[in-house]
Amino acid sequence: MATVYLQALISGILIGGVFSLISVGLTLTFGVMKIKNFAHGDFLIVGMYFAFFCYTLLGIDPYLAAILGLPIFFGLGWIIQKFLIRPVLYAPETIKILVTVGISLCLQNIAVFFFSPDFQTVQVAYGSNTVEFFGARISLTRLAATALAVVVVIGLYQFLMKTRTGRAIRACAEDGDGALAVGIDIDRIYKIALGISTVCVCLAGAMMTPFFYISPTVGLSFTLTAFVVVVLGGLGNLKGALIGGFIIGVVESFGEILMPEAALKQVATFTIFTLILLFRPTGLFGTKLT
């Protein structure tokens, strides 16, 4: 029995890193420009299909594809910010929500139209390799995804803390008027922020392909998970999103074995979510509501 729990813990950690990476992207755009991006999870399919076609058409390994795709992922975020989000940035909340939901629907349906609604998989030679760990099995591709995700999040954190652009991004998140007053081109910073945000999700998508199915609507549930993680960790808080991702990963994984039916695994997630918010309404690392 202990092995089952260990396995659940490990599975949770292995998906947790991916949740973290996806959530970090969401928390960044929320923190910087206060936009709730309901299309966030759907960018996952951009990374996924990119890796899928790189693999099936060109024989490029998904991990390499993830790196090759970086400029495309970043550019996509940049363009969407410039042409779709920027024009409604100062509009009422409902309009912003409609725009991001619209982007979500477009992404899904473009994928259905061009790539069919069928499930696809990327079957790399090492796809089913595992290692034993005290009787539990660790999938190497999942381990790679979670480890790389953590590396990317730490890299992003360093970028935000140590570079001039990173400092400007944090300044925009803290006080928009202050950022304007010191002469930061906030429109440019916002484009960079959404670019980074899509890079996070797309990277996660590409790295998931060796062990996760690809379909036009796969992103939906990840949008929801990312919102849970972001609220849990504290809105706009990077550290919160990183740790929150692992918490939700593990809770979901335990939910799956403890609940009488697998479909009820979300009950565990939302129970924990509600409990944490009851005691810390601003999330684990949130400071104050502004």
Place this chain on the structure above:
Amino acid sequence: MLELRQVTSGYEDIEIVKGLSLKLDEGSITTIIGSNGVGKTTTIRTIAGLNKTWTGEILFRNSPIQKLKPFERVEMGIVMVPEGRRLFPSLTVEENLLLGAFNPTAAKQADQNMEMVLELFPRVRERLDQYAGTLSGGEQQMVAISRGLMSRPKILMLDEPSLGLAPIIVQQIFDLIAEVKKLGTTVLLVEQNVQKSLSISDYAWVMENGNVTINGTGPELMVNPEVKKAYLGL
């Protein structure tokens, strides 16, 4: 060096600044006084580009700037210290100052300018590693002014720098503004503390309902009967 010609501006569809015309002399301290809601802050925000110029022209050294974005105006040397200071609270004081020199030209001289600013504000030097949000109101105001000076602006616009500060600190802030002028920076000050601001000002304008009603030198306005009655409570 800065001239407003028939400028109108406001929020949403409410006109706040109504055809304002005025001029700033290089190297002077000019104060705008007036009650709440007459358009003092909007005037400053419009010059900085945070509010759009609806009609009219803003000329800086004889070239129109009303279409430029806020960051382009900062690069030209027009810097605002907003009301309520608007520091970045969870960034350190040093990071706040460095962001004051964000544009590429200023960034090259950031070290030099930081030294100059810290010379002027020794209190800020002691607080460099602290988070800006942990400072007292007076210290935050000093950091805000320091941050504004980090790009060596030609014009520094200060919006209510004495707001919410203890009287003893208010005096220090006004002394420092007088020091800023000595650096050769032109100062545009918006203040409710009429007495103190007039005492350090070369020129002053009284704003009422979106336009200037009285103007003159600082000492002239101090003895102007209308100003005395309405703003100095004498």
